[in-house]
Amino acid sequence: xxxxxxxxxxxxxxxxxxxxxxxxxxxxxxxxxxxxxxxxxxxxxxxxxxxxxxxxxxxxxxxxxxxxxxxxxxxxxxxxxxxxxxxxxxxxxxxxxxxxxxxxxxxxxxxxxxxxxxxxxxxxxxxxxxxxxxxxxxxxxxxxxxxxxxxxxxxxxxxxxxxxxxxxxxxxxxxxxxxxxxxxxxxxxxxxxxxxxxxxxxxxxxxxxxxxxxxxxxxxxxxxxxxxxxxxxxxxxxxxxxxxxxxxxxxxxxxxxxxxxxxxxxxxxxxxxxxxxxxxxxxxxxxxxxxxxxxxxxxxxxxxxxxxxxxxxxxxxxxxxxxxxxxxxxxxxxxxxxxxxxxxxxxxxxxxxxxxxxxxxxxxxxxxxxxxxxxxxxxxxxxxxxx
Amino acid sequence: xxxxxxxxxxxxxxxxxxxxxxxxxxxxxxxxxxxxxxxxxxxxxxxxxxx
Numbered sequence: 135x136x137x138x139x140x141x142x143x144x145x146x147x148x149x150x151x152x153x154x155x156x157x158x159x160x161x162x163x164x165x166x167x168x169x170x171x172x173x174x175x176x177x178x179x180x181x182x183x184x185x186x187x188x189x190x191x192x193x194x195x196x197x198x199x200x201x202x203x204x205x206x207x208x209x210x211x212x213x214x215x216x217x218x219x220x221x222x223x224x225x226x227x228x229x230x231x232x233x234x235x236x237x238x239x240x241x242x243x244x245x246x247x248x249x250x251x252x253x254x255x256x257x258x259x260x261x262x263x264x265x266x267x268x269x270x271x272x273x274x275x276x277x278x279x280x281x282x283x284x285x286x287x288x289x290x291x292x293x294x295x296x297x298x299x300x301x302x303x304x305x306x307x308x309x310x311x312x313x314x315x316x317x318x319x320x321x322x323x324x325x326x327x328x329x330x331x332x333x334x335x336x337x338x339x340x341x342x343x344x345x346x347x348x349x350x351x352x353x354x355x356x357x358x359x360x361x362x363x364x365x366x367x368x369x370x371x372x373x374x375x376x377x378x379x380x381x382x383x384x385x386x387x388x389x390x391x392x393x394x395x396x397x398x399x400x401x402x403x404x405x406x407x408x409x410x411x412x413x414x415x416x417x418x419x420x421x422x423x424x425x426x427x428x429x430x431x432x433x434x435x436x437x438x439x440x441x442x443x444x445x446x447x448x449x450x451x452x453x454x455x456x457x458x459x460x461x462x463x464x465x466x467x468x469x470x471x472x473x474x475x476x477x478x479x480x481x482x483x484x485x486x487x488x489x490x491x492x493x494x495x496x497x498x499x500x501x502x503x504x505x506x507x508x509x510x511x512x513x514x515x516x517x518x519x520x521x
Numbered sequence: 522x523x524x525x526x527x528x529x530x531x532x533x534x535x536x537x538x539x540x541x542x543x544x545x546x547x548x549x550x551x552x553x554x555x556x557x558x559x560x561x562x563x564x565x566x567x568x569x570x571x572x
């Protein structure tokens with residue numbers, strides 16, 4: 135009897151040690167806040183729940199940054215972290231928030247679109263919980279999120295996700311994927327409420343353009359591109375050709391499929407007057423046949439297995455020893471966003487959008503991403519938002 | 522919190538209670554004891570709203 139209880143006591147002590155040491159790290163990650171310094175161009179910050187009351191008080195509620203120009207013009211929505219394990223979009227959005235000055239029109243930026251996913255992780259794939267971007271004032275620390283919302287916020291998953299309103303059958307996991315739940319509904323699962331709120335922004339604010347920023351595997355054909363439905367393809371093509379000619383990087387155009395429902399680039403355009411675009415930058419970290427999923431791989435995109443696959447022509451992007459670093463990915467997003475804005479403004483001058491002080495590809499590659507982040511300690515307290 | 526989610530938390534609490542009861546009742550088989558505790562980890566993390 136004594137020996138049995140001694141064994142049980144030892145096992146329980148080990149169990150509690152594992153539970154506390156592992157659980158504490160996950161708890162801290164979920165409750166870690168990123169300070170975002172609202173730059174001179176930010177005129178107001180409102181919660182997403184202002185556009186869908188069902189989000190109020192939930193983890194999915196997230197700040198929406200408005201940058202209104204002095205002169206009236208068009209309106210552009212930028213969404214980042216729709217998939218929170220593709221952080222180049224988040225970093226590009228934060229660069230615009232912290233530095234951009236809008237001269238004409240309005241930018242509406244949602245840097246943590248799937249806020250629940252940004253507080254989730256993929257422990258089974260050995261994801262790092264955080265990544266750090268070096269800046270001139272130290273390192274800025276970010277949560278590394280997951281593709282899908284946390285089951286802590288939306289549970290259980292169905293056996294099959296039946297898309298609303300098209301009723302297409304999608305994978306069960308897509309019920310927590312905020313790039314499958316468009317256009318959403320106010321009384322649906324949490325992620326449908328998130329996408330519904332974004333649709334309400336587009337409808338209520340009469341948004342002209344919406345850009346959803348992502349990253350995609352180098353082995354996935356839809357990578358390094360602008361995904362656009364029919365009505366956005368002219369502007370996407372002009373933007374693609376211009377960045378190739380003027381800035382020297384490739385971002386080709388992919389058509390948005392009409393038969394695959396729930397995607398932002400499809401439903402935003404079909405259920406509002408907005409022109410949607412989805413930007414994909416190559417992110418080697420997401421590829422399956424890589425080494426360990428480390429913070430280093432996330433930031434420099436260098437992997438020997440991908441290099442070997444590149445030699446066998448198995449990748450959809452050029453890949454060499456220099457990898458595909460974060461600076462390139464963030465720089466691509468910044469330049470393509472600016473170019474879409476520019477092409478739209480040329481086509482619709484009465485709805486033009488003009489933004490200054492946002493770096494382009496070459497500048498981000500040269501100076502690094504951290505160069506554009508401001509020290510929250512030196513910023514006015516009311517300009518620092520914890521996200 | 523939606524009703525279905527509350528129901529799933531109730532199921533998790535029930536499973537935790539059953540596993541703990543089995544752990545307490547187990548007298549000889551150490552492997553089973555370890556197994557009960559390992560299965561408990563995700564359930565407890567979910568109930569505590571950690572993961």
